[in-house]
Amino acid sequence: MIIRSRNGNDIRPSEITPKQVHMNRRELMGKAAGLGAGALAGGVSLPLASLSSSPAQAAALSFEKGKFSTSEPVTAREYVTTYNNYYEFGVDKGDPGQNAHTLTTKPWTVKVEGLVAKPADYALEDFVKPFTLEQRIYRHRCVEGWSMVIPWVGFPLAKVLERAEPLGSAKFVAFETLMRPAEMPGQRGLFQPLEWPYVEGLRIDEAMHPLTLLATGIFDETLPNQNGAPLRLVVPWKYGFKGIKSIVRIKLVDNVPPTTWNIQNSNEYGFYSNVNPEVDHPRWSQKTERRIGEGGLLVKRRETLPFNGYADEVASLYSGMDLRKFF
Ligand SMILES: Nc1nc2c(c(=O)[nH]1)N[C@H]1C(S)=C(S)[C@@H](COP(=O)(O)O)O[C@H]1N2
Ligand SMILES: [Mo]
Secondary structure: OOEEOOOOOEEOOOOOOOOOOOOOHHHHHHHHOOOOHHHOOOOOOOOOOOOOOOHHHHHHOOOOOOOOOOOOOOOOHHHHHHOOOOHHHOOOOOHHHHHHHHOOOOOOEEEEEEOEOOOEEEEHHHHHOOOOOEEEEEEEEOOOOEEEEEEEEEEEHHHHHHHHOEOOOOOEEEEEEOOOOOOOHHHOOOOOOOOOOOEEEEEHHHHHOOOOEEEEEEOOEEOOHHHOOOOEEEOOOEOHHHOOOOEEEEEEEOOOOOOHHHHHOOOOOOOOOEOOOOOOEOOEOOOEEEEOOOOOOOOOOEEOOHHHHOHHHHHHHHOOOOOOOOO
8 A cells, every 4th residue: 555645755554554534623623522542443542632533533543553562542643743842843842843844855865874784875765665664652751741652653773774784893873864954944044952963872772672663654644744754763761852853864883972962961961861750850850741632730740650661671771770870
C-alpha cells in the first residue's frame, strides 16, 4: 500500500491501515462525546476526553501492538500535531504546527558517515527501503514537565548502523538536523533561540538498543512536518529533546559529540538526559509530569518513572554510573 501524505512522501507500510479522515475540531468534539475507550479495537485506547475518538478513526487505528508498546491511552492526534517543540519554526508550542508546512521534505538526502566501513549518501526512499516499518506506542516525556503517548511508525536505528558496519573505534553516534534558513524561520533573523544546526548524540550501545527508533510516521500517516518529517529520532527513556527532527546526517565518531541543549546551557542539560525523577532540573522538579490531553486544572500530575518507565529494558546500560553526575 502506498500512503501519500500531505508533504508528498510515500511510505509502503504493510502494517499501516488507510489514512484516517481528518475532521475539524467541532466534528471531533461532537463525535467524541459518549465514546468510551472500550469501543476501540487492537489494544489501542484513547482517553475519554480524546478529540480524535470516532468510530471511523477507531477502525483506522487498529493494529498489532508492537513489542515494547505501552497499553496506556494514546494522546489525541490533535495534540500530537499542534503542541510541539521545534525551534527552527518558532519557540511557542503552536508555532511548528502553524509554520512547518513551508519545509520541503522531497527530495531528501541522509548521509551516513564517519567510522563505518560503508559510508553513503542515501535518498530517503533508499535509506528506508530495506526496513520493515513497525508501529510502536511510546511514552514521550519533555524535559519541561509534560508528556504524551505517541504511536510512532519507524524502524530500529540499529538496522541503519548495522548496514553501515561500524568500525571498532566507533563509540558514539552524532545526528544533525537540516540547516535551511530559507525554509526555517527560526534559523534566520535577529532572534535565533539556538545554535544551528540542531545536533544530538547517543552512545553507540544506546543507539543500538532495540527501543531506539528512527521514525517516519505517527498514527497511520507519514510524519507531519511539525513532528520532524521526513525522519526523526525517538529514544523513549530520554527527555524529548534527544529526539532530533528532520535528520540529514548520522555520523559514527569516537568521542562524545556536541548536543544542542548542552551547548545552550550545560548546567541544565547533560549529554545523557535520561528521564530521572530523582535528578531535578536546576529550575524545577522532575518528579511529576502533566499528561497532555488529560484535561482540567484538577487533574493530578502523574509521577515520572525512572527511565520514563523503560528501566527494565535500559537500566543495565548505565550500571556503575553515577546518574547524578552523568545527567
Ligand atoms: N531539530 C529539532 N529537533 C527537536 C527539537 C527542536 O527544537 N529542533 N525539539 C526537541 C524537543 S525539546 C522535544 S520535546 C521533541 C518534541 O517532539 P514532538 O513535537 O514530535 O512532540 O522534539 C525534539 N527535537
Ligand atoms: Mo522537550
